[in-house]
Amino acid sequence: MIPLPDEGAERQLRDLLAAGRYRDVLDRYPLDAVENIATRPHVALGVATAAIRLGVLDQGARLAADALEGFRRRVDDDGRMRCLNLLGAIAYERGRFEEASTAFAASLDLSRRLQDLQSWARASNNLASVALQQGRLDESASLYREVMLAYQRLGDRRGLAEASHNLGVACRELGQPAEAERFGEQAVRHAELVRDPALMALARTGQAETAVAKGDMAVAAEALERAERFAREAGDKIGIAEVDRVRAERWLRLADPARALSAAESARAVARQFGNLQVQAECAAIAMRAYQLLNQPEQAADRCAEAEALFTSLGGALHLVRLHEARS
DSSP states (O other): OOOOOOHHHHHHHHHHTTHHHHHHHHHSSTSSSSSGGGGHHHHHHHHHHHHHTOOHHHHHHHHHHHHHHHHHHHOOHHHHHHHHHHHHHHHHHHHOHHHHHHHHHHHHHHHHHHHHHHHHHHHHHHHHHHHHHHHHHHHHHHHHHHHHHHHHHOOHHHHHHHHHHHHHHHHHHHOOOOHHHEEEHHHHHHHHHHHHHHHHHHHHHHHHHHHHHTTHHHHHHHHHHHHHHHHHHHHHHHHHHHHHHHHHHHHHHHHHHHHHHHHHHHHHHHHHHOOHHHHHHHHHHHHHHHHHTTHHHHHHHHHHHHHHHHHHHHOOOHHHHHHHHHHH
């Protein structure tokens, strides 16, 4: 068991999180070695945040729940607000969108009571992401724009990078490629100023996905190479899986189903290992299309059934429509 940190070490923990050095956090505070965590909920929340950023959902969820209990005992509404947002993020990563929405809404309510604009923006950004996954595209885009205004007022580059990336995704889904490209470039610019490799991987992956949708395959390839380097630097396994997911889509557009299948199945296996059902479902859908092109109907049917079951359980209406279109 490692000893609980003093105030100076807690400050260092916050600094590591702010710098995006999540692997360093877990190296310093191993997940299975933090004792008496309920008495130091700020430590539990910090370590849980690093775990979630690296895709370690089960242990991160346990620590976040312990932190929430500790903050409740202290009657600490600020701590509760941050824990609820993190627990919502965990539910979101697992594809439990209704559970995520409930947690984000509770965090949002506390942020209003505390008049905490930054936490309001974070919870609102997350609620917009739930709306996006559920196919409420106009609603999600509108809320992302409100979030960006809040982050601009705060001068929060990290928040601007995340919101710009998300708004780019929404614009891409709305069939607005020029807007998607513009917001993707903004996300990259803000992420580079923050210098968080996981955030830079996210922004570059989004940029690549927009390039694939536009047919700019050379641009997409370069962005994916950069995204993979950043994800590996961050130790972000889910980030690498997202790169492979977009890479698989690129290979499909280039009429190379064998390479598409290899990338999709690799990403699917990682997503399944880490319990990220959304990425697993999206990769299964891509694998289905690859198997179809390879004239392997039984395997295609298996992946179609997997994707359909996952998207149905997730409430992913938009993805279900696309799956049915690709299957027919």
